[in-house]
Amino acid sequence: NLFRSSPLSNLSDYTSISSPLLGTELPGFTTGFVEPAFVSDRPIYVLEQQCNSSDSVTVPITIGSVNAQKEIKCVQGLPLWRNSSRTINDESFQGYRKGKTAEGINEIAMAYDFQDSNEKHFNILALYNSTYQNVSYISMPFGLLRIPRSLNAVSNAYLQLVQGSGVQMLLDFTKEMPKQATRVIINFSSVLGPLFFQWVVVLLFPVMVTYLVYEKQHKLRTMMKMHGLGDGPYWIIYYLYFLIFSTVYMIVFVIFGSIIGVDFFKINDYSIQFVFFFSFINLQIVLAFLASSFFSKVNTAQAIAYLYIFGSGLIAGNLVRNFIEGGKFPRHWITVLEIIPAFSLYRGLYELGQYAIAASETGTGMRWSDLNDHTNGMRDVLIIIILEWLVLLPIAYYFDHAASVGHTSSPLATIKRLLKKDPTSRRITVNEIADKDVNVEMEKLDIITERETVDQVLQQQTCGYAVVCDDLKKVYHGKDGNPDKFAVRGVSLALLYGECLGILGPNGAGKSSFISMLIGFVKPTSGNAFVRGFSIQNDMEKIYNSMGVCPQNDMLWETLTGREHLQFYGRLKGHSGSSLDLAVDESLRSVNLLHGGAPDKQVKKYSGGMRRRLSVAISLIGDAKVVYMDEPSTGLDPASRKSLWSAVKQAKQDRAIILTTHSMEEAETLCDRLCIMVDGSLQCIGTPKELIARYGGYYVLTMTTLPEFEQEVENLVRKISPSARKVYNLSGTQKYELLKQDVRIADVFMAVESFKKRVEVQAWGLADTTMEDVFIKVAKGAQLSEELS
Numbered sequence: 001n002l003f004r005s006s007p008l009s010n011l012s013d014y015t016s017i018s019s020p021l022l023g024t025e026l027p028g029f030t031t032g033f034v035e036p037a038f039v040s041d042r043p044i045y046v047l048e049q050q051c052n053s054s055d056s057v058t059v060p061i062t063i064g065s066v067n068a069q070k071e072i073k074c075v076q077g078l079p080l081w082r083n084s085s086r087t088i089n090d091e092s093f094q095g096y097r098k099g100k101t102a103e104g105i106n107e108i109a110m111a112y113d114f115q116d117s118n119e120k121h122f123n124i125l126a127l128y129n130s131t132y133q134n135v136s137y138i139s140m141p142f143g144l145l146r147i148p149r150s151l152n153a154v155s156n157a158y159l160q161l162v163q164g165s166g167v168q169m170l171l172d173f174t175k176e177m178p179k180q181a182t183r184v185i186i187n188f189s190s191v192l193g194p195l196f197f198q199w200v201v202v203l204l205f206p207v208m209v210t211y212l213v214y215e216k217q218h219k220l221r222t223m224m225k226m227h228g229l230g231d232g233p234y235w236i237i238y239y240l241y242f243l244i245f246s247t248v249y250m251i252v253f254v255i256f257g258s259i260i261g262v263d264f265f266k267i268n269d270y271s272i273q274f275v276f277f278f279s280f281i282n283l284q285i286v287l288a289f290l291a292s293s294f295f296s297k298v299n300t301a302q303a304i305a306y307l308y309i310f311g312s313g314l315i316a317g318n319l320v321r322n323f324i325e326g327g328k329f330p331r332h333w334i335t336v337l338e339i340i341p342a343f344s345l346y347r348g349l350y351e352l353g354q355y356a357i358a359a360s361e362t363g364t365g366m367r368w369s370d371l372n373d374h375t376n377g378m379r380d381v382l383i384i385i386i387l388e389w390l391v392l393l394p395i396a397y398y399f400d401h402a403a404s405v406g407h408t409s410s411p412l413a414t415i416k417r418l419l420k421k422d423p424t425s426r427r428i429t430v431n432e433i434a435d436k437d438v439n440v441e442m443e444k445l446d447i448i449t450e451r452e453t454v455d456q457v458l459q460q461q462t463c464g465y466a467v468v469c470d471d472l473k474k475v476y477h478g479k480d481g482n483p484d485k486f487a488v489r490g491v492s493l494a495l496l497y498g499e500c501l502g503i504l505g506p507n508g509a510g511k512s513s514f515i516s517m518l519i520g521f522v523k524p525t526s527g528n529a530f531v532r533g534f535s536i537q538n539d540m541e542k543i544y545n546s547m548g549v550c551p552q553n554d555m556l557w558e559t560l561t562g563r564e565h566l567q568f569y570g571r572l573k574g575h576s577g578s579s580l581d582l583a584v585d586e587s588l589r590s591v592n593l594l595h596g597g598a599p600d601k602q603v604k605k606y607s608g609g610m611r612r613r614l615s616v617a618i619s620l621i622g623d624a625k626v627v628y629m630d631e632p633s634t635g636l637d638p639a640s641r642k643s644l645w646s647a648v649k650q651a652k653q654d655r656a657i658i659l660t661t662h663s664m665e666e667a668e669t670l671c672d673r674l675c676i677m678v679d680g681s682l683q684c685i686g687t688p689k690e691l692i693a694r695y696g697g698y699y700v701l702t703m704t705t706l707p708e709f710e711q712e713v714e715n716l717v718r719k720i721s722p723s724a725r726k727v728y729n730l731s732g733t734q735k736y737e738l739l740k741q742d743v744r745i746a747d748v749f750m751a752v753e754s755f756k757k758r759v760e761v762q763a764w765g766l767a768d769t770t771m772e773d774v775f776i777k778v779a780k781g782a783q784l785s786e787e788l789s
């Protein structure tokens with residue numbers, strides 16, 4: 001309406017804008033630059049640009065009742081009558097003239113809706129297509145150029161209308177109207193939502209699970225247990241540690257939140273927040289203990305714990321919010337859902353969040369009195385969390401205790417054991433008894449004597465014996481169709497204080513399985529052993545207090561130093577203050593770890609030999625009366641081995657030591673008695689001298705000549721000792737065993753000397769039997785008799 005009374009004015013150079021079609025109703029344009037236009041309630045003017053100024057278009061017009069033709073010359077800044085503002089808006093944003101490229105059309109720079117404009121009041125809505133901002137054929141940024149110029153044009157048109165065509169306003173730019181400064185205030189509670197807080201709180205869960213499973217995976221838990229740390233103290237220490245850790249974490253979280261002005265923390269009563277978070281972290285600690293007893297590998301536990309916290313947070317976020325806000329579900333449904341800890345946490349956070357948001361209206365957050373409000377779920381949440389904590393605490397302790405002794409690997413196994421009969425402590429089968437009888441028949445005198453000693457000790461309950469094993473057996477039950485493995489076949493032996501017993505045997509003989517039973521690593525299939533009078537079947541807890549163990553694989557904390565390890569185990573064994581420092585230094589010295597910064601280096605920087613020596617030191621620290629060492633010198637260089645041996649020799653004065661080894665030298669140096677184990681059975685037992693005398697009643701003659709003289713050598717040996725046994729013949733080198741009762745050493749020397757006059761002897765030697773010879777003989781003999789049977 002504005003331009004209906006306006007004369008056609010100067011259209012050049014955007015300085016004015018006006019319509020050549022004043023007061024007309026256009027049936028539509030069909031040619032040139034515009035699409036058919038329709039008459040609308042309020043005219044909208046479209047400024048066409050980029051048209052060639054020589055083009056023109058003839059449009060039909062109606063003036064009053066007269067139909068006429070009007071030629072419109074296309075010039076830049078031509079205003080054309082168009083459709084409603086909505087259509088203009090849509091079209092300008094979609095691209096004018098569909099199907100053509102931006103370059104190929106006359107761009108809409110701006111559409112004007114002269115809303116309620118009149119001579120006194122100028123009010124336009126300007127619409128432009130911001131998507132054309134980066135049109136490449138225009139060198140200048142499109143948006144920067146057109147908007148001010150178009151606004152300039154329309155403003156001039158308005159001025160010319162109101163004040164006459166001579167008026168011209170030249171605007172170069174537009175800028176925002178100055179206005180009062182404002183501050184953007186973001187309400188974090190509503191922006192972040194309870195899910196963020198939920199994730200922050202539960203982030204500690206995987207950390208705790210990792211701690212617990214790490215100690216289980218590396219058998220450190222068992223190691224600590226074997227050195228006297230009971231489940232109760234272990235739980236209390238870790239529980240308190242986690243509780244302090246989590247409480248500090250939550251307090252810092254709340255303080256930081258309050259400092260940066262998060263309403264969630266600032267508005268709600270701090271005591272409610274404290275009770276809520278404190279109850280939940282207690283529940284979370286119990287859940288971590290419970291979860292850790294299901295896992296044996298840190299990586300799996302970590303992955304599943306993170307999945308659980310993120311997944312359960314998302315599910316809780318969606319479900320709880322929908323349930324509460326949807327209003328379709330009964331209240332008790334929501335309460336049932338809150339039994340799941342992630343849901344109860346979310347609900348509590350949600351309630352605190354709601355109060356924080358509502359505080360902009362009410363001015364206060366959640367107060368204790370608000371817990372009586374039936375729409376506030378916080379009271380239910382607190383009750384559920386505390387009850388759940390009370391119920392889960394003993395369950396988690398039980399599962400953890402069952403899994404920690406190594407007898408069961410998981411709570412599932414424990415449940416199975418409770419439901420069925422315990423498969424690991426089943427009664428010995430008929431086949432096994434038969435097997436035992438065969439063994440007894442084949443047993444050597446020394447083994448039988450040892451058995452009798454054990455029977456006597458058990459009947460008379462004789463004191464003085466540190467360890468008494470009574471027919472200990474271990475069968476590993478085959479899984480996935482594999483046959484059962486008889487690892488230890490009824491071992492009986494008795495060990496005095498001050499005695500060191502060495503167990504020798506080839507790989508897989510059952511030595512480690514035997515020791516594992518004695519230290520409580522695995523449960524015996526049948527039989528029993530008494531350590532200081534306590535049964536390994538029932539009183540393992542009492543045995544741990546006086547036991548030291550150096551396991552085959554070092555069980556150490558990578559981030560602790562050697563000294564810290566010894567201080568920890570020393571304290572477990574009852575040392576404190578200066579006596580602890582003394583014991584630690586003495587221990588480090590005895591295994592050659594006192595110098596060169598070794599005591600204060602983290603174990604991860606230790607060499608294999610240093611770890612081994614530290615493990616031995618741990619087993620000896622304190623007053624352990626029975627010490628088990630599984631291959632203690634494996635991986636040690638000769639010097640370290642020697643110093644380790646002197647440490648063990650010194651330590652054995654008033655203790656009983658059982659050690660397994662593959663080194664005959666170590667066995668002979670350290671052990672008062674030795675036994676050889678083959679395929680789970682003891683083959684012999686006695687002092688090194690007794691065994692050599694019993695199994696090595698021969699000298700070993702070795703002689704090297706040219707191969708053509710082999711027969712001559714054979715004849716010589718037969719002459720010296722007709723009963724001599726040939727051990728081997730290898731490219732001229734022959735080895736014979738000569739029964740001691742058949743020969744005198746001087747005769748052998750004389751015979752060889754005269755032989756050397758006839759035959760060229762490259763080398764020869766006569767040796768007494770060594771423990772190694774005995775070992776090979778016994779092991780071979782046992783294997784042979786087994787093959788025969």
Ligand SMILES: Nc1ncnc2c1ncn2[C@@H]1O[C@H](COP(=O)(O)OP(=O)(O)OP(=O)(O)O)[C@@H](O)[C@H]1O
Nearest residue numbers: 476485486487505506507508509510511512513514
């Ligand atoms: N957990 C187990 N499950 C099944 N079989 C096992 C298990 N542990 C050991 N065994 C088997 O029991 C037998 C005795 O193994 P053990 O480790 O006790 O022998 P070892 O004498 O200590 O051997 P090494 O000298 O090599 O340490 C072996 O045949 C072994 O494969």
